[in-house]
Structure formats: structure tokens, C-alpha cells
Amino acid sequence: MSEAEELKKRLFNEKKNGWEIASEEEKNNIFEYANGYIKFLNKGKTEREIVQNSIEIAKQNGFKNIEETETLKQGDKVYFVNREKAVYLAIIGSEKLENGLNIIGAHADSPRLDLKPNPLYEDNGLAYFKTHYYGGIKKYQWTTIPLSIHGVIVKTNGEKVNICIGEDEADPIFTITDLLPHLAQDQMEKKLKNGIDGEDLNLLIGSIPYGNEETKVAEKVKLNILNLLNMKYGITEVDFLSSEIEIVPAFKARTMGLDQSMIAAYGQDDKICCYASLTALMNIQNPTRTAVCMIVDKEEIGSMGNTGMESHMFDTFISELLNKTNENKPNMLDKVFTKSKMLSADVDAGFDPIYANVSEKNNASYLGNGICMNKYTGARGKSGASDANAEFVAEIRKILENNNIRYQISELGKVDVGGGGTIAYILADKGMDVIDCGVPVLSMHAPYEVTSKLDLYSAFKTYKAFYQI
Numbered sequence: 001m002s003e004a005e006e007l008k009k010r011l012f013n014e015k016k017n018g019w020e021i022a023s024e025e026e027k028n029n030i031f032e033y034a035n036g037y038i039k040f041l042n043k044g045k046t047e048r049e050i051v052q053n054s055i056e057i058a059k060q061n062g063f064k065n066i067e068e069t070e071t072l073k074q075g076d077k078v079y080f081v082n083r084e085k086a087v088y089l090a091i092i093g094s095e096k097l098e099n100g101l102n103i104i105g106a107h108a109d110s111p112r113l114d115l116k117p118n119p120l121y122e123d124n125g126l127a128y129f130k131t132h133y134y135g136g137i138k139k140y141q142w143t144t145i146p147l148s149i150h151g152v153i154v155k156t157n158g159e160k161v162n163i164c165i166g167e168d169e170a171d172p173i174f175t176i177t178d179l180l181p182h183l184a185q186d187q188m189e190k191k192l193k194n195g196i197d198g199e200d201l202n203l204l205i206g207s208i209p210y211g212n213e214e215t216k217v218a219e220k221v222k223l224n225i226l227n228l229l230n231m232k233y234g235i236t237e238v239d240f241l242s243s244e245i246e247i248v249p250a251f252k253a254r255t256m257g258l259d260q261s262m263i264a265a266y267g268q269d270d271k272i273c274c275y276a277s278l279t280a281l282m283n284i285q286n287p288t289r290t291a292v293c294m295i296v297d298k299e300e301i302g303s304m305g306n307t308g309m310e311s312h313m314f315d316t317f318i319s320e321l322l323n324k325t326n327e328n329k330p331n332m333l334d335k336v337f338t339k340s341k342m343l344s345a346d347v348d349a350g351f352d353p354i355y356a357n358v359s360e361k362n363n364a365s366y367l368g369n370g371i372c373m374n375k376y377t378g379a380r381g382k383s384g385a386s387d388a389n390a391e392f393v394a395e396i397r398k399i400l401e402n403n404n405i406r407y408q409i410s411e412l413g414k415v416d417v418g419g420g421g422t423i424a425y426i427l428a429d430k431g432m433d434v435i436d437c438g439v440p441v442l443s444m445h446a447p448y449e450v451t452s453k454l455d456l457y458s459a460f461k462t463y464k465a466f467y468q469i
């Protein structure tokens with residue numbers, strides 16, 4: 001090596017493809033870990049399903065419901081479920097909580113179509129569900145794909161009916177129709193964002209009228225659908241008023257690519273970080289600082305409400321940890337927060353060569369290059385950003401470098417092209433040090449998103465190392 005080459009090697013921050021430097025053993029670990037993730041995705045597509053499956057995994061690993069414990073001591077593992085849509089988990093560390101917590105937070109909700117409160121109608125012999133989209137979607141992507149129906153209907157007597165239709169091979173699926181190209185002349189002239197109206201995202205669910213031609217009632221197709229629902233679930237139309245039903249892609253999560261390096265699936269934003277942070281917590285023993293994992297709801301629509309990160313439910317959980325470890329005293333919660341460190345585990349826009357012009361190559365995150373940190377998010381002059389302090393970034397870098405984990409630090413797109421946000425600012429607001437730290441995704445928010453298995457495993461290793469500082 002020439003002197004200049006050596007100097008360059010020493011001074012440049014060279015971007016390396018993670019696959020090129022992964023050992024055979026590491027590659028095996030990556031593929032095996034990804035298989036578990038694919039199974040996790042195929043068992044849960046909604047926040048309620050993810051929360052339920054996460055609790056099951058936690059229980060298998062010795063976690064107990066915090067409401068069933070009177071006191072907590074070092075090494076104890078507990079979880080708290082917030083209205084079936086969010087879960088907070090903790091392993092009590094050897095240090096006092098007073099010294100701060102190591103927290104990783106991800107979100108289980110993903111963009112989708114929710115049913116309206118009065119969803120069912122019939123039009124010209126076809127029955128439909130009306131929807132209201134949830135989160136940032138490109139509406140045209142949600143037509144002409146197989147869709148499934150997930151959710152709950154709660155009756156006034158308190159009975160809760162769980163619904164999941166379209167995942168089992170024996171189930172029917174559903175779809176939203178689009179116009180044939182032959183008659184789409186006007187539609188094709190529209191701007192892409194106006195090509196499909198929100199009010200036209202109506203799910204086609206039936207076409208057989210009730211009875212026969214002698215049956216003299218109006219809306220026979222709707223009646224037939226309600227009759228089927230009544231026989232199967234014991235519900236009537238009014239019960240939709242107290243339901244939460246989500247329409248999600250019926251696609252299975254699959255290995256992708258001839259080299260099997262990637263994963264294609266619905267809802268990887270942010271179920272990929274849910275899985276990585278949850279399994280990281282399951283794989284540590286006796287942490288020094290108390291380790292907390294949270295899987296929250298409503299991130300895609302602003303984190304509001306009592307299951308979103310803005311809610312004080314999380315503070316209540318930490319107060320309960322303080323009460324049950326006998327550490328609580330006035331102002332203790334605030335003190336704990338100011339000494340806590342947090343990774344806001346959320347996905348980042350991966351660099352897409354087909355749409356290279358929205359990224360700035362030096363500050364984009366690349367599939368296969370490992371865990372990705374966003375020092376800040378926001379848009380237009382960093383507006384609305386939670387900007388991680390350089391001191392904290394250095395601390396995280398040290399953990400990653402000491403553990404030989406490949407990482408990249410990027411921005412979400414070119415300056416003034418767009419932007420985004422996560423839950424990071426909410427925790428930073430409580431006084432914690434926070435940085436966004438997740439996995440690059442292609443086609444983010446589309447019905448089928450793409451990630452790299454290497455980056456997924458890199459996230460798992462990062463989160464595990466973070467819990468152990």
C-alpha cells in the first residue's frame with residue numbers, strides 16, 4: 001500500500017457494504033434471525049396483534065405482568081399492557097433506577113385503511129365497506145391488491161369479537177377496484193396524488209342477494225352480508241359503531257431476491273424495529289442499567305391519544321417501577337428521565353437508485369450497510385426536529401465501534417425535498433438523550449416494503465449492545 005493509500009484508509013470514513021465484510025458464521029446468523037422475523041410478521045399485521053404476540057414472547061422469556069407483582073428487584077422482568085395496543089417491558093438493572101434507564105422505543109402501527117364507523121353499503125348489486133385511510137399512503141397503491149380484514153368489534157355487553165379474515169389460505173380475500181385503462185383517459189390525466197380519491201377506497205365484500213327474486217326487500221346484498229356476519233359473529237350493523245377494523249395487505253412476508261438477502265412485507269415500518277428491540281431485550285441477562293422496551297401505537301398519525309407516545313401512560317409505568325423497587329420520592333420520575341438514554345427505533349428511507357434524485361448520496365442510508373442513525377429528522381431547515389447532541393452520538397458510536405457493528409448516519413432525503421418525524425422528540429422533551437436509530441427501507445409506507453436482512457440483524461445487535469452499557 002502506498003503512503004497515500006494508507007493515509008486515506010486511516011482518515012476517510014469509507015462506506016462499506018456489510019455483506020462484503022460479514023463472515024460465513026455471521027451470514028448464517030443473519031439468515032436465521034430473519035426467519036424468526038418473517039414468522040413474527042406473518043402472525044401480526046396490526047398493533048393489537050403485534051402487542052399480543054410480543055406479550056407471548058415475553059411470557060416465554062420469564063416476563064410477568066407488572067400488575068401481578070408487589071415489589072421488584074434486580075433481574076426482575078415485567079411488562080405493562082396499555083389497552084391492548086401498546087406494551088412497555090423492563091428488566092430491572094443492578095444500578096438504581098435513579099441513575100437512568102436505557103430505553104428503546106418502536107411503533108407497531110402501520111399505514112392502512114380503517115373502516116368508517118358506518119362502513120357497510122350496497123350499490124348496484126355489490127356490497128362495500130367504506131374506509132378512511134390511516135397514516136401517509138399513496139392511495140393508488142392500495143387498489144387491485146389482495147387485502148385482509150383485521151380488528152375487533154366490541155358489543156355493549158362488553159363482549160369483544162376478534163376478526164381476522166384473509167390470512168388463512170382457506171379464507172376469502174378482498175380488494176379495491178380500479179378503472180380499466182380503456183376508460184381511464186380522464187383519470188390518467190390527473191396528478192398521481194389525485195388519481196384515486198380517498199372516498200373511493202371502498203372495499204368490495206360481496207355480490208349475492210339475500211333470498212331470491214321473490215324476496216321483496218331493498219338492499220338484499222347488504223342484507224346477505226349482515227346475515228353472514230350475524231351468523232358468524234353474532235353482530236348487527238350497529239355494532240360497527242364500536243369497532244376498530246383495519247384493512248391491510250393480505251400478502252405474506254417473504255424472503256426476497258435471488259440471493260435471498262432481503263425481506264418484502266407489509267408494515268415493516270416499524271414492526272422491524274419492534275422485533276429487533278423486543279428480541280434484543282429477550283436476549284440480555286442482568287443489565288447494569290434498567291432496560292426498557294416499548295412498542296407504541298399511533299406514531300403514523302402523530303402519536304396522540306392514550307396509546308400513543310404522547311400519552312402519560314409511559315410515565316405511569318416508570319413510576320410503577322420506582323414504586324415497586326422502593327425508590328420513589330418527589331421529583332424522582334423527572335430525575336430518572338433526565339438521566340435516561342433512548343434509541344428511537346424507527347425505520348429510515350433507504351437510498352433507492354431508481355429515485356436517486358431525492359437523496360443526497362453522502363448523507364443517505366444504504367441497504368446492507370448496517371443500522372442507520374438519523375441525528376435529526378424534521379423538514380425545511382430541520383423544523384420540528386429532535387437533534388441528538390454530539391456527546392450522545394459519540395457515546396452511541398463508541399458502543400457500535402466497540403461491538404464491531406457497521407453503522408451509517410444519514411438524513412431523510414435532500415434538503416427541502418421533504419422530511420419526517422418519529423417519537424424521538426417526545427422522549428427528548430422529558431429530558432432524555434435520544435437518537436433515531438433503525439433500519440433503511442425501500443418503498444416505505446407502501447403495501448409491500450423492502451428491507452435488508454443484514455440491516456435487521458445489525459439493528460438487533462445494536463439494541464442488544466445498547467441495553468448492556
Ligand code: MN
Pocket residue numbers: 107269270299346347
Ligand atoms: Mn415509523
Ligand code: MN
Pocket residue numbers: 269300445
Ligand atoms: Mn411511518
